[in-house]
Amino acid sequence: MAVDNIAIEELTMYINRIERLENDKSDIAAQISEVYSDAKNKGYDVKVMKQIVKLRKMDEEEREEQEMLLDTYKRALGMVGSIDHIE
Amino acid sequence: MAVDNIAIEELTMYINRIERLENDKSDIAAQISEVYSDAKNKGYDVKVMKQIVKLRKMDEEEREEQEMLLDTYKRALGMVGSIDHIE
Amino acid sequence: MAVDNIAIEELTMYINRIERLENDKSDIAAQISEVYSDAKNKGYDVKVMKQIVKLRKMDEEEREEQEMLLDTYKRALGMVGSIDHIE
Amino acid sequence: MAVDNIAIEELTMYINRIERLENDKSDIAAQISEVYSDAKNKGYDVKVMKQIVKLRKMDEEEREEQEMLLDTYKRALGMVGSIDHIE
């Protein structure tokens, strides 16, 4: 009984926290829409802008992937740049 | 030329602002995932939690729709409830 | 060769069946538009009608979700209500 | 009062008819999904199939557009092939 109440309370806290974060996410999505609207009103092409954002995101991901790969090689070869595991 | 530079600068600002907001959005999405992971580790059923969140969201949306519908009816019948535009 | 022909024939049948169904779907969509037009000509507010339809659909979906949630709870608690798999 | 009841009844009929048609539309959409599933199980690539359907639809629309244009020209030039408006 007490355990159940505690569990219910804990679950409620999780749900509330999630809903709070979901709202934050929606707010930011709305802000993004706003920026696109502003740009559109200034005469910019929204579709093109979205393509640019997408391309830059892909570039960045690719770049990060490259760095991760490079890091993996370094570790495999003992060329550790990290200071995480001083021995 | 000067005009173009200004346009380029302005566009760059828009793109940067959007990318900043997109990052914020990703951060929050990651936080949400984290909360679900925590809950899962505590023994809660993630699927059930997601259904609860979804259902509560639907309740809220439906409530808002009900109000919108009521408002639309009022307007359609000339029963303008608003006092916003007394002149 | 013979095999390929059979495959081509089979694929063609799938495509034809899909296109037939897509046409049916379009026809029905056109009929729905017609009903709204008729109603509009009779003086009804289409926007209100669409909101009503939407709302009733949401009600139904929510009811189904509620049942799914209940079922999920039952399963999570080992209270399998189904008698489908007696062996 | 009587008028309102008649109006309500009429509106209800419209709503019911729309909901009936919407259900039909959903049924057909489900059938289409089924066909794609079947094809998938037979080893066909659904994504490619969808592209084919889309292309054929575009072809057809283009063809119809061409015919409409041709018809417009004919009418403009008095080369009326239609027997719709014998005077």
Add this chain to the structure above:
DNA sequence: ACGTTTGCGCTTTAGC
């Protein structure tokens, strides 16, 4: 690790 299933974002379309 794969395949399925669900949620999300985009695109296209209908209405004002």
Add this chain to the structure above:
DNA sequence: GCTAAAGCGCAAACGT
């Protein structure tokens, strides 16, 4: 012509 909504395709998440 623009805005809002529905339909579609994609991608991540989940279970097997």
